[in-house]
Amino acid sequence: MNSSPTRLVLLVATRKGAWLFHxxxxxxTWTIDGPHxxxxxxxxxxxxxxxxxxxxxAAKTGHLGPTVFRSTDLGKTWxxxxxxxxxxxxxxxxxxxxxxxTFWLTPGHASERxxxxxxxxxxxxxxxxxxxxxxxxxxxxNDDPAFRExxxxxxxxxxxxxxxxxxxxxxxxxxxxxxxxxxxxVHESRDAGRSWTRLIDGMQVVEGFDATTPTFHDxxxxxxxxxxxxxxxxxxxxxxxxxxxxxxxxQRIGRNMPADxxxxxxxxxxxxxxxxxxxxxxxxxxxxWPRTSPxxxxxxxxxxxxxxxxxxxxxxxxxxxxxxxxxRQAMTADALPTPALYLGTTSGELWIGHDGGxxxxxxxxxxxxxxxxEIAELA
Amino acid sequence: xxxLVPGALRSYTDAAxxxxxxxxxxxxFADLDRRYPGLRFRVVDERQQLRPNMRIFVNGLGVRDLExxxxxxxxxxxxxALSGG
Numbered sequence: 001m002n003s004s005p006t007r008l009v010l011l012v013a014t015r016k017g018a019w020l021f022h023x024x025x026x027x028x029t030w031t032i033d034g035p036h037x038x039x040x041x042x043x044x045x046x047x048x049x050x051x052x053x054x055x056x057x058a059a060k061t062g063h064l065g066p067t068v069f070r071s072t073d074l075g076k077t078w079x080x081x082x083x084x085x086x087x088x089x090x091x092x093x094x095x096x097x098x099x100x101x102t103f104w105l106t107p108g109h110a111s112e113r114x115x116x117x118x119x120x121x122x123x124x125x126x127x128x129x130x131x132x133x134x135x136x137x138x139x140x141x142n143d144d145p146a147f148r149e150x151x152x153x154x155x156x157x158x159x160x161x162x163x164x165x166x167x168x169x170x171x172x173x174x175x176x177x178x179x180x181x182x183x184x185x186v187h188e189s190r191d192a193g194r195s196w197t198r199l200i201d202g203m204q205v206v207e208g209f210d211a212t213t214p215t216f217h218d219x220x221x222x223x224x225x226x227x228x229x230x231x232x233x234x235x236x237x238x239x240x241x242x243x244x245x246x247x248x249x250x251q252r253i254g255r256n257m258p259a260d261x262x263x264x265x266x267x268x269x270x271x272x273x274x275x276x277x278x279x280x281x282x283x284x285x286x287x288x289w290p291r292t293s294p295x296x297x298x299x300x301x302x303x304x305x306x307x308x309x310x311x312x313x314x315x316x317x318x319x320x321x322x323x324x325x326x327x328r329q330a331m332t333a334d335a336l337p338t339p340a341l342y343l344g345t346t347s348g349e350l351w352i353g354h355d356g357g358x359x360x361x362x363x364x365x366x367x368x369x370x371x372x373x374e375i376a377e378l379a
Numbered sequence: 380x381x382x383l384v385p386g387a388l389r390s391y392t393d394a395a396x397x398x399x400x401x402x403x404x405x406x407x408f409a410d411l412d413r414r415y416p417g418l419r420f421r422v423v424d425e426r427q428q429l430r431p432n433m434r435i436f437v438n439g440l441g442v443r444d445l446e447x448x449x450x451x452x453x454x455x456x457x458x459x460a461l462s463g464g
Binding site for chain 1: 387388416417420421422423424425426428430431432433459460
């Protein structure tokens with residue numbers, strides 16, 4: 001067991017509020033702080049790694065419009081953004097849109113202390129340069145006719161609305177950005193979001209559709225390896241992929257998963273220090289797409305060789321009749337030398353997978369539907 | 380004029396009933412937002428449309444048009460059409 005003085009906090013965003021779980025140094029005991037925003041729908045809760053104490057929360061309720069809350073005292077008090085993410089007035093002859101909810105929050109580059117990015121439903125990209133107090137839309141995405149075509153309509157998206165997600169800032173270059181859209185593909189910018197190129201070669205689409213059209217691509221979660229920022233992993237609606245830059249063609253590494261499990265799922269987790277190691281949490285993608293743990297037996301799968309092979313990790317998890325769904329933001333790893341995994345289910349269970357997922361134990365069992373789980377180090 | 384505020388918005392106003400002014404509902408919400416920053420966007424989206432499940436009653440009559448003209452002695456109620464679980 002790894003022992004570390006690092007103070008970890010587990011940030012859990014749910015359909016009915018948010019919870020913070022403060023861990024001990026062995027990651028064995030977790031102290032609950034919450035609920036925060038009881039009754040509000042929290043899509044994402046992030047800690048700013050640049051100061052180790054500022055929290056941003058993406059919130060709405062069933063009735064009130066979407067907003068972002070900010071805390072500089074670890075959730076003791078919250079202050080609403082002065083200007084939450086909102087689309088500009090209609091332009092380029094395109095229909096006006098309204099943000100339904102902010103779905104994804106990503107802190108900006110370490111050198112850009114107060115910069116944050118937000119992805120919304122319907123798909124939109126926003127940036128804040130004042131720590132999340134005010135947000136400005138990025139017109140090269142939100143008001144571009146080609147992007148709007150690729151985004152499709154609300155009817156085309158995921159069940160609770162199409163989403164812009166997986167916003168990635170290259171740790172080597174604040175101007176190098178990536179994101180995914182469900183649907184609408186993976187896109188990359190080298191100039192801080194002023195212009196974008198698609199990154200969809202090699203990604204498969206549902207049979208009968210044109211794989212050269214971003215509209216038909218549904219990346220569920222894209223992650224960049226901190227230890228090798230030229231390597232990306234992706235869990236897609238149609239399989240698990242890896243991309244090594246400067247290459248531009250995704251390789252379907254999910255073909256090496258056991259055939260009876262498949263390579264469908266939502267989250268993608270990368271190792272903080274080893275770019276050959278990554279985890280997924282497969283969902284049943286057969287027939288009518290139950291998107292529950294295959295055969296009712298939940299398990300993480302880990303690769304240690306960049307997707308060449310996968311090992312099942314289920315020690316401590318339920319062995320039968322556990323029909324879990326784990327959403328794309330609801331699984332993560334900490335950054336300690338021997339990382340632990342963390343996941344939350346739509347049935348409100350919160351679990352830790354010690355030693356890279358080799359020993360699982362339950363942290364909480366009766367939370368609301370979990371949307372997002374993040375682990376962060378406090379200052 | 381008097382404005383009745385639903386419970387979900389009282390974190391902004393700290394009161395169930397407040398005073399605000401405006402020649403139309405849009406102007407009224409602009410004034411409410413000046414007095415209680417952030418309130419307007421929770422009720423009216425960036426297309427100047429009432430959000431789903433939001434209802435406005437002026438002197439007891441339901442109004443959806445935010446250009447609806449108001450008089451200083453009108454009574455405006457913001458109501459949440461409860462739904463969900």
